[in-house]
Amino acid sequence: MARRKAVFLDADYTFRNGKTYARLLVKGKKATRLLYPYDPYFYCDAPGKEAEIAGLAISKGGELVKVKRTEAVEKVLRGEKRQLIKIYCQKPADVVVLRQAIPFKCYEHGIQYSKRFMLDFDITPFAILEYEREGREVKKFIKIWEDEKLEAQVKLGRLAFDIETYNPLGAPRERKDPAVMISYADGGSDKGVFTYKPNSKPFVRMEQDEKGMLDGFCKKLAEIDPDIIYGYNSSNFDLPYLEARAQVQKTALAIGRDGTSFRKIKKGMVNGAKITGRMHIDLYPAARFFGFIGLIKAQEFTLEKIYEEMTGKKKKMVKRLDIWDMWDKGDLDELAEYSLGDSEVTYELGENILPLLLELSKLTCMPLFDTSLSTSGQLVESLLMQESVRRGEIIPSKPGEAEAIERQKNPIEGAFVKLPEPGIYDNIAVFDFRGLYPSIIISYNIDPSKLVKEGTEGEVSTSPTGAKFLKGEKGVIPASLERLLDLRAGLKKRLKTGDKESPEYRRLYARSHALKILANSFYGYLGYARSRWYNRSCAESVTAWGRMHIHDAAAKAEAKGFRVLYADTDSLFLLLGSRGKKEALAFLEEINKNLPEKMELELENFYTRGVFVSKKQEAEKGAKKKYAMLAEDGSIKIRGFELVRRDWSSVAKDTQFGVLQAILREGSKDKAVKIVKETVERLKGGKVPIEELTIYTQLTKRPEDYDIVSPELAAAKKAQARGMQVEKGSVIAYVITKSGKTISEKAEMAEHAKDYDPDYYINNQVMPAVMKILKELGYDEDELKNKGKQKSLGSFFE
DNA sequence: GCGAGCAGCGTACCT
């Protein structure tokens, strides 16, 4: 019997000859699919009913669905051992049918077959499988392990692609408008463009017609035979478009390893396209995910902007192209260049994003394709499911819709934020608790199965809410979290030494980053309404302990004579006053002496100067979550100000930054005022370029779903009228122009804006952004009012 | 009829 080794990539299933097989995509020298017979199953809690359930058969759609066999098993259910009936089914779809027919409590019925298989065999993506097989069928798994060196031997081939379409109306219509170019890049020398009109570029391959182009691309793909295919918004645009064109041209979009096209997948709210035998990574949802967790901060989620943000490089900008016009004129050199450029940029972006996705995939036991479409909640869920199965604990079920809505209606009290006193301060120390919520969860063993009722025996920790948690053996949540943090601590040591440019270092760095992302998502998952592990009492205890610890640290700081300027969740801003750094560090040490082992208050940094401003309404109060600090090394840390928000124009943001710098670095009120005056003059002169005036705002609903009018929506609707596609999630780039009465009427897409309204930019953008800071320098409300009734704040500078 | 004041909606940010 042949014994082989291969890297595991993905799993699904097939049903043949009355048997369900797990179908594994593996890669040794080349990619293969293996079959392994494995019956789907679920559990039922029905003592004494095993015989009855074993004989269950129900008719569904003219077919008889039968229980295949049953087995009595012992599992841990909510922290207690219990006898359950394991019900095996013929095929995965039977699980749902039989579960609904059984009038007892059932468990683990809502788990995908492929996931079930991976969990039960503890096979993680990119692990090495050694197996014996006969034909395609695996008889035995000899060994399953993760080994960095073996893994590195298997090179995953990657390719990026991009298409151009004929678009006389702005947005192309897939049944009517042809695709005119398909470009690809494999990261090396193989790259090019398929099209079907004459072109002088050497990398262009001219086919006879659109069908020839489609076929040519598919043939090229088969030749390169990549394991990973990168696209940008390819699940929603490129792939469905190509498929529609293939249909119109009566050909097959043979991009899968079995010659098929792709399957549309819905994972939560996002769409995916699964290409058989390969891992299709749409970088757009991946970029959105990175934006959501705060890894990148992009103004717009276009390929260009994300590329620039992720790689730090500038993408060669081509002026906006009218693809249809160039196609009609036969003027294709520039278009081909542009198309190839997009594939190359997509490839490079993919290479930037892939390492983190790979590590997340391995850590959460989720195939790469699924990982690329996952929310952080799904990643944490997968991780906890893995830990549960390893321990023999029953995986909690997802809540029903009604339950989820009920949970959502009752939010959990969150963190404490101290009201700062507005002003400019010198010599500040900032401390924060390292991983506050994760460390609380581990320290106090916060887990639904460890929650004890009044009067229960055993040593417990009592949270400020009164909830009690059993000490001793760690629950699934704290144990998983501790594993992540321990892994990360080990990696951090290795990362201290080593060549930062080496592939090994980058891999470990990505792994460390993945661990951090996962650890930071645990608390959110505990309080997430649709979570399998949701527990109100647990989530409340996490935040209550958090508030307790930050209050306690603040009180101790004050007792030591420090003034606490500000605090938010896990951070503490202390005014050093007459005390020096030494005393601050001594205070830190004393706090840490009395904290649980996993918790630690750390020095974030010392700052020579910091600014807190007042709220716009209620000017006597300081604004929370808004401050600017000058560190000793000269760097400036800015939080919350307009200048860090994408929904403010850069003319306002740049001016605000100038003012903050003048104050922090030089303490110069005159310089600050001068900067503002200059901007106002520039705006009045009408010479400010559109880019500096553009405001970016995301639409979180479909345009037609809004009940109110807003500038971004008004601009979006004008764009729609021109044939542009605007959907849920689109970022609208708009400018306030001169034409119209209300601000919304004046709003126009940046690319169509011919002029701008200086009054708006002076009075609604620049002045509000800078006045709150200048006020801290003595330009107060009264001083302004003493100048008489004014038409605008702007005239103050005249 | 008009501006001030306010509620509600919506977005983006902080930790």
Added chain:
DNA sequence: ACAGGTACGCTGCTCGCG
């Protein structure tokens, strides 16, 4: 479709004033 806490702009309404 991961949590809650927060600031603040724009719109559209009510209200008081003249």
